[in-house]
Each structure stands twice: as C-alpha cells, then as structure tokens.
Amino acid sequence: MDVVGKSVLRGDAYKKVVGTHEFAIDGRVPGMLWARLVRAPTGHGRIVSVDASEALAVPGVVSVITAADLPKPMPLYGSVVADQPLLADGTYRYHGEPVAVVLADNDEAALIGAARTRIAYEELPAVVTVADALAHDAALVHDTEGGPRSNVHKAYNYAWGDVGSAEAQCHKIFENTYTFPMIHHFALEPFSVIAWPESGGVQIKSPVQHPFLLRRVVAECLKLELSKVRVVATSIGGGFGSKGYAKYEPLAACLALQTGRPVKISTSLDEAFVTARRLSATVRMRTGFDRDGRILLQQVEADYLMGAYADAGPRITQKAAYVSCGPYRIPNLRTVARAIYSNTTPSTAARGFGMPPLNFALETQMQMAARDLGIDPVEIRLRNLVRKGEQLVPGDIPADGEWSEGLRRAADMLGWDEPLPPGTGRGISIGIKNPIPGSVSNALVKLHADNSLTVAVGTSEMGQGACTVLAQIAAEELGIPMDRITMIMGDTAAVPFDVATAGSRSTVTMGNAVQSACKDVIKQLEDMAKELGLIAADETVQIKGGMVSDGQNSLSFNDIFTRYFSKTQGEVVGRGLYKGEVVAGHPLGGLSDFWEVIFIAVKARVDPATGKVRITKMINVSDIGKAINPLHCKSQEEGGAMMGLGHALMEQMLYDEKGRLRNGSPLDYRIPTTMDIPWEMDSSLVENQDGAGPFGAKGIGESGAITAAAAIAAAVADATGVFFKDLPITSERVWAALSADKA
Amino acid sequence: MMSDTIELQFTLNGLPKTIAVRSSAMLAEVLRDDLGLLGTKISCNEGECGACTVLIDGRTANSCIVLAAEVDGCEVLTIEGLAAGGELHPIQTAFIEEGAVHCGYCTPGMILSTKALLDRNHDPDSAEVRKALEGNLCRCTGYNRILKAVSRAAGKLRAPSPVAGE
Numbered sequence: 001m002d003v004v005g006k007s008v009l010r011g012d013a014y015k016k017v018v019g020t021h022e023f024a025i026d027g028r029v030p031g032m033l034w035a036r037l038v039r040a041p042t043g044h045g046r047i048v049s050v051d052a053s054e055a056l057a058v059p060g061v062v063s064v065i066t067a068a069d070l071p072k073p074m075p076l077y078g079s080v081v082a083d084q085p086l087l088a089d090g091t092y093r094y095h096g097e098p099v100a101v102v103l104a105d106n107d108e109a110a111l112i113g114a115a116r117t118r119i120a121y122e123e124l125p126a127v128v129t130v131a132d133a134l135a136h137d138a139a140l141v142h143d144t145e146g147g148p149r150s151n152v153h154k155a156y157n158y159a160w161g162d163v164g165s166a167e168a169q170c171h172k173i174f175e176n177t178y179t180f181p182m183i184h185h186f187a188l189e190p191f192s193v194i195a196w197p198e199s200g201g202v203q204i205k206s207p208v209q210h211p212f213l214l215r216r217v218v219a220e221c222l223k224l225e226l227s228k229v230r231v232v233a234t235s236i237g238g239g240f241g242s243k244g245y246a247k248y249e250p251l252a253a254c255l256a257l258q259t260g261r262p263v264k265i266s267t268s269l270d271e272a273f274v275t276a277r278r279l280s281a282t283v284r285m286r287t288g289f290d291r292d293g294r295i296l297l298q299q300v301e302a303d304y305l306m307g308a309y310a311d312a313g314p315r316i317t318q319k320a321a322y323v324s325c326g327p328y329r330i331p332n333l334r335t336v337a338r339a340i341y342s343n344t345t346p347s348t349a350a351r352g353f354g355m356p357p358l359n360f361a362l363e364t365q366m367q368m369a370a371r372d373l374g375i376d377p378v379e380i381r382l383r384n385l386v387r388k389g390e391q392l393v394p395g396d397i398p399a400d401g402e403w404s405e406g407l408r409r410a411a412d413m414l415g416w417d418e419p420l421p422p423g424t425g426r427g428i429s430i431g432i433k434n435p436i437p438g439s440v441s442n443a444l445v446k447l448h449a450d451n452s453l454t455v456a457v458g459t460s461e462m463g464q465g466a467c468t469v470l471a472q473i474a475a476e477e478l479g480i481p482m483d484r485i486t487m488i489m490g491d492t493a494a495v496p497f498d499v500a501t502a503g504s505r506s507t508v509t510m511g512n513a514v515q516s517a518c519k520d521v522i523k524q525l526e527d528m529a530k531e532l533g534l535i536a537a538d539e540t541v542q543i544k545g546g547m548v549s550d551g552q553n554s555l556s557f558n559d560i561f562t563r564y565f566s567k568t569q570g571e572v573v574g575r576g577l578y579k580g581e582v583v584a585g586h587p588l589g590g591l592s593d594f595w596e597v598i599f600i601a602v603k604a605r606v607d608p609a610t611g612k613v614r615i616t617k618m619i620n621v622s623d624i625g626k627a628i629n630p631l632h633c634k635s636q637e638e639g640g641a642m643m644g645l646g647h648a649l650m651e652q653m654l655y656d657e658k659g660r661l662r663n664g665s666p667l668d669y670r671i672p673t674t675m676d677i678p679w680e681m682d683s684s685l686v687e688n689q690d691g692a693g694p695f696g697a698k699g700i701g702e703s704g705a706i707t708a709a710a711a712i713a714a715a716v717a718d719a720t721g722v723f724f725k726d727l728p729i730t731s732e733r734v735w736a737a738l739s740a741d742k743a
Numbered sequence: 744m745m746s747d748t749i750e751l752q753f754t755l756n757g758l759p760k761t762i763a764v765r766s767s768a769m770l771a772e773v774l775r776d777d778l779g780l781l782g783t784k785i786s787c788n789e790g791e792c793g794a795c796t797v798l799i800d801g802r803t804a805n806s807c808i809v810l811a812a813e814v815d816g817c818e819v820l821t822i823e824g825l826a827a828g829g830e831l832h833p834i835q836t837a838f839i840e841e842g843a844v845h846c847g848y849c850t851p852g853m854i855l856s857t858k859a860l861l862d863r864n865h866d867p868d869s870a871e872v873r874k875a876l877e878g879n880l881c882r883c884t885g886y887n888r889i890l891k892a893v894s895r896a897a898g899k900l901r902a903p904s905p906v907a908g909e
Binding site: 007009010012013014015016017018019020021022023025026107185186187188189190235236237238239240268269270462463464465631632634635638639640641642643665666667671672673674675677681 | 775776780781782783784785786787788789791792794821822823825826831835838839840842844845846847848849850851854872873874876877878879880881882883884885886887888889890
C-alpha cells in the first residue's frame with residue numbers, strides 16, 4: 001500500500017502552527033450581536049425576578065432576554081429526552097444554568113451587562129450526590145406535575161447465566177464499592193456559537209462533533225424542518241465528548257430567529273465547567289472466582305449520576321452497563337445501572353462514554369483477586385480473556401482480536417518481570433468499549449477531470465486527525481496523491497448524513513463509507529470507458545495515478561471525461577454508505593461494529609512522606625487491526641492515557657451542599673501538565689488486519705481514557721498494599737491511608 | 744468605551760506599531776480584536792492555560808493578563824510573526840513532523856514557549872523542557888509528542904544545515 005499504514009503528516013497542521021486556523025470563537029459576522037449569559041447562583045432555586053435595568057444602561061447593550069421573552073411554552077431540547085429549556089423558566093436546576101442572556105453590539109458590553117444583571121431567587125434544596133438523589137425525602141430535580149416522583153430517570157438491566165447457583169462454586173467472592181468523581185472535559189477552546197437567519201431557517205456555526213444530531217435537536221426544539229437548519233461544524237479545539245450534543249446552539253438559533261440578526265454566544269473556560277461534565281458513578285461490584293482465578297459470577301449495581309438535564313446521560317449509562325463484563329468470559333452475570341438526575345452541571349458524553357467507572361471497578365477486582373489467590377496479574381487476566389471468535393456479550397459480535405497478544409506486549413514493554421525499586425509498584429489493565437451500534441455514515445467523493453478529488457463527509461475534525469486519515473483511505477483506493485485531495489467536513493448543507501464523530505467510530509464507519517464511495521467512482525469510470533469502447537467490456541480496470549487501464553490501453557481521467565462529457569465539463573460523483581447492523585429488540589439497537597480494546601501497563605513510585613504518586617513508566621498498547629496512520633494512532637493512545645492519568649490522580653469537580661461548584665476554573669481544577677507526565681512513555685499497536693474498517697482497521701479514539709486510571713490504581717496498590725476504591729488517588733488520600741496503616 | 748484611551752508604540756512581529764487602545768485593555772484583546780491577530784488563542788482569561796502565550800522582549804507572557812499598556816516600547820512576537828517570509832520556523836516544522844499538533848488550540852502558545860526556551864537554552868534536557876512548558880496546557884496530545892517536537896526543533900536549530908526528515 002502506498003498511503004495507508006504511513007504516518008502521513010496532518011493536512012490541517014500548517015494553519016495550526018502559523019495561527020491562521022479558524023475556530024468558531026474567532027468568527028465575526030457583519031451586524032452580529034454579542035451574547036453573554038447570566039447564570040444561576042446556586043444548585044436549585046426559584047427565580048423571583050430578573051433586574052436588567054443596570055445592564056440596559058451599559059452603552060452597547062441592546063437587550064436582556066429572559067424566559068419571559070422566549071416562545072411559550074418554553075422550547076425544550078435534548079437528544080435522548082427533550083428536557084432542557086433554552087433559559088431557566090421559573091426554576092433553575094444547577095449552578096450556572098443560563099437564566100438570562102445579554103445581547104450587545106460588542107463583547108465587552110455584553111460581559112459588563114451580564115455582570116450587572118441581578119437575579120432575585122429563592123433557594124430550593126439541592127441534590128448533589130447519589131445518596132442525596134436516592135434519599136426517601138429527596139428533593140426532585142424535575143418536580144413536574146404528573147411526572148415521576150423519583151430522581152431515577154431510568155434503570156437498565158442485563159443478565160445471563162445464573163448468578164445464584166454459581167455462588168456455591170466460588171472459592172472467593174470480592175465485593176466492593178467504588179466511586180468515580182465528576183470530571184470535566186477541559187477542552188481548551190471555550191464553547192462558542194454563531195447563528196443567523198438564513199433562507200427561512202437558520203444557519204449555525206459551532207465546533208460540534210455531531211452536526212447532524214445538532215440539526216435534528218435544533219429542528220425539533222424550534223419546530224423547523226431539517227432542511228431549514230444548516231449546521232456548519234467548525235474545526236474543534238478539543239471535544240472529548242463535551243461538544244457532541246447540543247449546548248448553546250438551540251438558544252443561539254432561537255435568538256437569531258427572534259432578532260433577525262446573527263447572534264454569537266461566547267463563554268469562558270470557567271463557564272465550560274457549568275456546561276458539560278462526565279457522569280460520576282458509584283459502582284457496587286461482586287466478582288466470584290474459582291481457586292484458579294477464573295471468574296464464575298459477577299453482580300454489578302452502578303449508579304450513574306447525571307446532571308440536571310439528561311443530555312446523553314441515559315444512553316451513556318445503558319451502554320456502559322451493556323459491557324460490564326469487560327473483556328472477560330463471565331458465565332453468570334447480573335447488572336443493573338441507573339441514570340439519576342442531580343442538581344449539577346449537565347453530564348454528557350466524555351472520552352470512554354460510561355466505561356471508565358466500570359472499568360476501574362472491574363480491573364481493581366481483578367487486581368485484588370490476583371493478589372489474594374497468588375496469581376500474577378497478567379496471568380489471571382489471560383485466564384479470563386475471551387479468545388478471538390469467542391462470544392463476549394451474548395448476542396453480539398464475538399471477540400474480533402486475539403487480545404492476549406496486546407496484554408503480553410504491554411507487560412513485556414513495561415518490563416513486567418524486572419525487579420522493582422523500593423516504593424515502586426506495577427499495574428496492568430485492559431479497557432474495552434464498543435462504538436455506536438447500528439450507526440450510519442454516508443460519504444460523497446467527487447473526482448474531477450484533473451485527477452483531483454473532493455471528499456465530503458459529516459465527520460468533524462477535532463484534532464483526532466480524521467481529515468488526514470479519511471483522505472488517506474481515498475488516496476489509497478483511487479491512487480490519487482494526498483495533496484490532490486480536499487476534505488469538506490461537517491456542513492450539513494454540503495455533506496451527506498453521518499450520525500456522530502464519537503465512539504472511536506469514524507475511521508471504521510466513515511472510513512468504510514469513503515472507501516465504498518471510491519469504489520463507486522471506479523465503477524462509474526469503468527462503465528464510462530466501456531460505453532465509449534475504450535476498454536473491452538469483459539476487462540477489469542486498474543486505477544492508478546489518474547489513469548484507467550485494462551492492462552493494454554491506458555487512459556487518463558481527463559481523456560475519459562473529455563470524451564464522455566465533452567471538454568471542460570463533468571465530474572464523477574461516488575456515493576458510499578456504511579450502515580451498522582440494526583437488530584430489532586436489541587437493547588442498544590444493533591450490534592457492535594468492532595471492540596476497541598486497549599492495554600495499559602505502568603510503574604508508579606509512591607512517596608510515603610507526601611503521598612505523591614509518580615508514574616515512572618507507562619506503556620499503551622491498542623488492538624487496532626490496521627493503523628491507517630500509525631503516528632495518529634499512537635498520539636491518540638498517549639492523549640487518552642494522559643487524560644486517564646488526570647482522572648486517576650487529580651481531577652474532580654467539587655460541590656457544596658447548596659449545589660455550588662467550588663472549583664470550576666482551571667486555577668482550582670487541575671489537569672495534567674508537562675510536569676505530571678510519566679518519565680518514560682511508549683506506545684505500540686497490535687495489527688492483525690482483523691477489524692471491520694477499511695484495510696482491517698478498528699477505532700482508537702477513546703483509548704487510554706478508559707483504563708489508565710485502573711492501571712495506575714493497580715500500581716499504587718502494588719506499591720503500597722492499599723487498594724484505593726475512590727478516585728482520584730490524591731496525595732492526601734494516599735498519605736492518609738499510609739498514615740492510618742502505620743497507626 | 745469604558746475607560747481612557749492611550750497611545751501605544753511597540754514592535755509587533757518585527758514591525759513598528761502605533762495604536763490607540765483603551766487603558767484597561769488586555770494585550771490579548773488588542774491583538775485579537777483591534778489588530779486581527781487571531782492566532783493568539785484565548786481560553787481561560789486568567790493566566791492559567793497558556794493558550795494566549797506571546798513573547799514580550801523574548802520572554803513568555805500570558806497576554807490575557809498583561810495590560811496592553813505594559814508593552815509600550817517593547818518587542819512583541821505572536822505566532823503570526825514566527826514564519827519569516829512564509830517559510831516555517833524550525834519549531835513549527837518540528838511540531839508538524841512529530842505529530843505534536845492535534846486540535847491546534849494550544850499550539851501557538853506551545854510553539855512560542857518553545858521558542859523562548861530554545862532562544863536561551865540551545866540544548867535543554869527533558870526536565871528543562873517540561874519545566875519551560877509547564878504553563879501551557881494541552882488536553883489532546885498527552886505532551887509526549889510535544890516534548891519530542893521540542894527536542895527535534897532544538898536539533899534543527901543547532902544543526903548548520905536542515906536536518907533530513909525521517
């Protein structure tokens with residue numbers, strides 16, 4: 001292969017290094033109104049009044065909009081459940097919820113106006129933890145007439161085998177409760193959106209991962225036809241799930257239609273903390289083993305704490321619980337997962353979707369079992385890992401890789417059997433996740449007469465490198481050089497439907513769509529050449545370097561185009577569709593396209609005097625099938641692993657009893673810096689061309705974020721003898737545990 | 744609008760610049776809103792993330808918390824001034840070659856912090872590189888590729904002729 005499998009450099013890197021790459025926040029449109037939000041002061045309350053008089057006196061402020069100024073009843077939006085109002089209407093349900101919006105001629109006036117808008121409110125009791133939400137006298141986050149009298153939005157059950165009768169065969173059952181904190185995505189690019197009225201509808205420019213999903217949500221919310229909503233997904237300055245689902249776009253669209261002017265809503269990085277977070281979770285897990293370390297049963301109760309509005313929360317809960325078995329053969333399993341409302345920042349998709357909390361719990365159980373039963377942590381996993389072709393989740397696709405290879409490689413690269421210096425421990429873990437079942441990707445490929453190509457896809461570029469990888473697939477398929485390929489991405493008026501840029505799916509699903517669109521182009525060229533009598537009807541043609549040949553005759557695309565369409569006219573438009581397998585009655589709607597499986601091995605040193613954990617070595621391995629671009633793949637591994645390191649050691653959003661977020665700023669909420677990275681870090685890819693994507697590829701985006709925390713926790717446990725069941729494993733927690741041990 | 748206007752004279756990307764700005768305006772705002780230099784990214788607006796890093800007299804500064812008035816008489820370098828005559832600076836090429844650019848939002852600041860480091864230290868060790876970039880947050884790359892890019896750039900800058908690619 002000429003292009004696939006090569007570390008082709010990023011097509012979008014040049015503009016990014018010279019500073020001309022445009023992000024939505026840089027956008028300005030003539031006549032634009034600048035909007036800034038006025039936000040709720042506590043976790044839950046009743047809005048008594050909004051006093052905008054001082055704000056309206058600020059030069060440049062045009063108006064201050066509250067719920068009273070928006071359509072009635074208040075338009076609601078949401079991808080799973082439409083439960084989120086454009087502005088808080090009577091009641092606010094989380095600290096930071098938009099209550100009013102200040103429109104001004106310039107950003108500074110809007111900011112000052114927002115600071116001078118006063119909200120008079122009456123506090124209501126706030127629900128900020130799982131225990132709060134489930135208390136028998138808990139305040140209801142959604143106290144609607146005739147609505148449910150519980151904060152539990154939905155429960156999801158999965159079961160196979162017979163847990164009850166397996167119990168007696170267990171040599172040892174480990175039962176523990178784990179907590180996974182609220183985590184913020186911390187994309188560096190703040191949320192920003194521009195919307196303006198356009199041809200009887202609205203155009204929205206936003207750094208959104210799923211432009212077509214946003215189009216649907218806005219159309220439903222504002223009662224517009226799909227064709228009247230045009231979403232242009234701008235290049236994303238960090239997404240990680242936070243920019244997947246609708247955030248400020250429905251409000252911006254509504255204001256644009258209402259004012260007849262372009263409206264830009266800008267936010268700060270601090271405001272991102274009250275816009276999106278990962279679901280936190282409390283996981284109770286019982287895992288039963290036989291004497292040889294084989295899992296006989298597992299029971300899971302996972303309570304996922306959503307924020308004030310559902311966003312993608314129910315789906316995240318449902319999907320994570322579906323793979324609560326991890327990559328292991330578990331003959332008897334019973335899992336219940338609940339999606340629970342709280343008065344906190346709305347929770348949404350985040351790298352790994354709902355897997356990290358379950359993974360942390362399960363992999364820690366494995367670590368405990370290994371120690372207790374005297375089995376090496378690598379060995380106990382090998383005994384339980386499903387083999388290639390073996391069923392994992394009943395009714396779904398079997399294991400699509402020989403996963404023991406990745407596990408062994410991670411252990412080898414770490415130097416698993418090397419003696420450890422004092423105070424140091426080793427840990428290993430396996431992460432698994434499925435992409436979006438039964439999903440749809442379309443692609444259009446346009447071949448031009450001069451042997452250049454335009455590829456139009458609904459995938460968004462968010463730094464993962466889709467614009468390069470998808471072009472590589474087309475380049476390989478059509479034999480066209482990379483520099484003659486132009487990618488058009490994420491404009492719903494220009495590209496065909498795609499469901500989402502998420503779940504590590506794009507290389508596989510959109511990659512397949514692009515590949516199939518290229519094959520469509522080849523077929524059409526072949527038909528054209530045969531119709532013109534240029535190539536024998538029974539010959540198969542070869543396409544390379546802008547030439548079509550049947551082994552004897554060779555024609556340039558230009559030749560064919562000129563003869564078929566006449567000079568200066570025409571192009572060949574190829575269409576590609578990938579449709580995942582939809583299964584009626586399946587809990588997730590369809591089968592997994594592939595399993596994303598990653599292996600992380602770490603060495604950690606713990607300073608007993610301070611409790612500080614140092615990752616001295618980290619190895620990331622992914623079962624990738626085929627790396628279309630190895631450099632991109634390894635970069636995804638490392639980025640995901642570092643995000644997971646943050647989850648493991650330092651990150652958590654903290655609320656007080658009034659539901660006020662106490663650390664919603666980059667000053668108070670720490671993510672890893674260059675000082676936190678492992679002293680040694682290496683990555684590797686297992687490539688057996690056994691994936692469902694083009695050239696045997698699988699996906700890799702979520703990667704280390706799923707399981708880095710588990711590997712680090714295992715290394716800390718190995719070093720200290722203490723199993724930490726609550727993340728993050730901060731220095732304080734380690735120090736306190738070690739001090740308690742001594743006492 | 745909200746405050747007095749002052750006249751500012753400074754060198755911007757090698758060229759003299761005179762501009763009237765509000766006395767309360769931050770350098771990042773002036774660069775972006777008044778001068779249209781959008782390559783300086785804004786994110787936290789509180790000097791924590793490093794996305795808005797520029798060089799003032801060769802030293803890194805978070806332009807979101809520097810008053811524009813403070814750069815009167817200074818030399819300011821933004822990302823737009825780094826590629827002389829359209830030719831990429833070796834740091835820029837190193838970032839591309841090592842895969843250190845992902846979403847691109849931290850990239851301008853990261854590159855300028857690297858420039859400040861390599862201007863004063865031609866052969867930094869790993870600890871020095873980490874320390875120099877500590878104030879520049881990146882959520883995409885995990886930093887590993889960025890550290891490789893810095894070391895590659897240092898090598899290019901030390902070498903008399905261009906280093907051949909891989």
